[in-house]
Amino acid sequence: MESRELPFxxxxxxxxAPRYDLLNRLLSLRxxxxxxxxxxxxxxxxxxxxxLDVACGTGDVAIEICRQKGPRVKVIGIDFSxxxxxxxxxxxxxxxxxDISLLAGDALALPFGAACFHAVTIxxxxxxxxxxxxxxxxxxxxxxxxxxxxVLELATPKKSRLRDAYLAYFQWVLPSIGRLFSKHSFxxxxxxxxxxxxxxxxxxxxxxxxxGFSRVTCRHMTLGIVNLYAGVKxx
Numbered sequence: 001m002e003s004r005e006l007p008f009x010x011x012x013x014x015x016x017a018p019r020y021d022l023l024n025r026l027l028s029l030r031x032x033x034x035x036x037x038x039x040x041x042x043x044x045x046x047x048x049x050x051x052l053d054v055a056c057g058t059g060d061v062a063i064e065i066c067r068q069k070g071p072r073v074k075v076i077g078i079d080f081s082x083x084x085x086x087x088x089x090x091x092x093x094x095x096x097x098x099d100i101s102l103l104a105g106d107a108l109a110l111p112f113g114a115a116c117f118h119a120v121t122i123x124x125x126x127x128x129x130x131x132x133x134x135x136x137x138x139x140x141x142x143x144x145x146x147x148x149x150x151v152l153e154l155a156t157p158k159k160s161r162l163r164d165a166y167l168a169y170f171q172w173v174l175p176s177i178g179r180l181f182s183k184h185s186f187x188x189x190x191x192x193x194x195x196x197x198x199x200x201x202x203x204x205x206x207x208x209x210x211x212g213f214s215r216v217t218c219r220h221m222t223l224g225i226v227n228l229y230a231g232v233k234x235x
Contacts, residue, residue, distance in 0.1 A: 014083035055125025059088030157224040
C-alpha cells in the first residue's frame with residue numbers, strides 16, 4: 001500500500017467501523033457469514049496450528065477459526081485501522097476467545113519472522129493493497145513450508161443478465177445504503193470501484209504462482225460474486 005494512500009484508507013475504515021458488521025450483513029444478505037465459514041472450513045491446520053489473519057477487521061474470521069478448528073489453535077489478527085481493532089477486541093472478549101491476539105500493522109511490513117505460521121488468511125482486504133505481489137510475498141515469507149494462504153475476495157460475475165443486475169446493485173443501490181447507515185459519503189462508492197480494479201481470477205492466480213505458491217486454486221461462490229483463492233508454500 002503506498003504511503004500516501006494509507007492514511008486515507010485508515011481514516012475511511014475507522015469512520016465506517018461502528019456500522020461495518022451491520023452493513024456487511026445487510027448488503028450481502030448475510031452471505032458474508034457463509035463465505036467466511038467456507039474459507040475456514042477449507043483450511044488444513046494441525047491441532048496446535050498458528051494462523052495469521054491479515055486485515056482482520058472486526059475479528060469475524062479469527063473468531064470463526066477458533067470456533068471451527070478448536071481451542072489449541074492460536075490466531076493473530078493484524079489490521080491498520082485502530083477503529084476496527086477496538087471493535088474486534090470487544091467482540092473477542094464477548095466470545096471469550098483467549099487464543100486470539102490483535103496487532104496494529106501493515107500487510108506490507110508484517111512484524112513477524114520467517115516461517116512462523118501454518119496458515120495466512122485475508123478476507124476482503126487484499127483489494128485495498130495496491131502492491132498485491134509484495135503482500136503475497138510477505139504472506140509467503142511468514143508461512144511454514146506446507147502452510148496455506150487463503151484469500152477471500154469479491155469479484156465481478158462474467159457477462160450475463162446476472163452481471164448487469166449485480167453491477168446495478170453494486171454501483172447504485174449499495175453506495176446509497178452505505179451512505180445512509182455509515183454516514184460516510186465515499187466508503188461504499190470506493191467498494192465497487194476497488195472490486196472492479198481487482199485482477200481477473202486467472203491473473204491473480206498467476207501472481208500467486210509467481211510468488212512461489214503451488215497447488216493454487218480458485219473457488220467461485222454465490223454465482224461468481226466472491227472468489228476463494230488458496231495456495232500452498234512448497235515443502
